[in-house]
Amino acid sequence: MQRRNFLKTLGAGAAGVAAAPFVSTAKAQETITWDMVTSWPRNFPALGTGANEFAQRVEALSGGRMRIRVHGAGELVPAMEVFDAVAAGTAEMGHSAAYYWRGKVAASQFFTAVPFGMNTTETNAWLYHGGGQELWDEIYAKHNLKPFAVGNTGTQMAGWFKKEINSLSDMQGIRLRLPGLAGEAMNRIGVTTVNMPASEIFTSLQTGVLDAADWVGPYNDMALGLHQVTDYYYTSVWNEPSAVLEGTVNLDAWNALPDDLKAVVREAAKASNLSMISEFAYRNAQALETLVEEHGVQLRTFPEDVMQALYEASMEVVQAQVDGDPESARVYESYLAFQKLVRPFSDIGEYAYLKSRDAVGA
16 A cells, blocks of 8 residues: 555656657656546536546546546636636636537537437437447637547426426516526526526525526536525426536647547547446436435426417527527538437337337236
């Protein structure tokens, strides 16, 4: 044990001398150390711990040649400044969600979630096999960034509401935390949406700054305590049928890596993506049971007129985005073409199976 600690100390010392930012070559005995800034509180369930696990995979797969120090939101930079910090080289890497940067890169929203769009399996297929990753690379390179999918929450709930929604008129004037294209769609049906980091949501609901909030799903929502300050949990999935979490790498730092360490980062990202999807499937199931059975949370679904209005508004928002931004048009053309390709099989495969399972009471 002492010898192991001594060797680790030696490695850390070597990093301090040899691992200057963006060194172009790395010998086997040298250690490259990166800082990763995130949009999540340190060690926040699944999101923060997912960033930690990615860093651990990189170190393990590289045989200790590469280390990543993970920083929670606000430790080095604020939660909503990850994009700029990594692009500028303040940190070599970030972990966040692409739709937070819509004011900087309008097309980024399509790489997180599209209302009424593809599910998690379909989205991963688009990124890995349908040209999505190549488009993402091309767009982010203009901002000195290299992006990866480093996690996915799966389907997200519609959110927590202080009052029951019985018709479209009940949505008017609600102040809701909801980012991305879905937030813009909500605005079109009379809701006022804002974006804010996780650390501010509970207090904003508690003090009346917000009337409702979308965060993620049962596991993360319970961790924030949202069930303590709202009465109704709306499970209607429309806003984020899949939610990709992005890892961004400063492009200069990326280009400085030797090819084998680039491969390590790529494979660690893929493994972390799958791991987080699996963890959310498990943890959300546990948390939902706890919320309902132990905390008496009331589950609700939006009425039909609300869902229809949200669909129509979502299509308008996406079309406006496409019409006003050439990059968004290119990305959505690829996204939509892939969705049309995979949907027939999804319908006769997973969707048909789930209906059959329900029909027989399995």
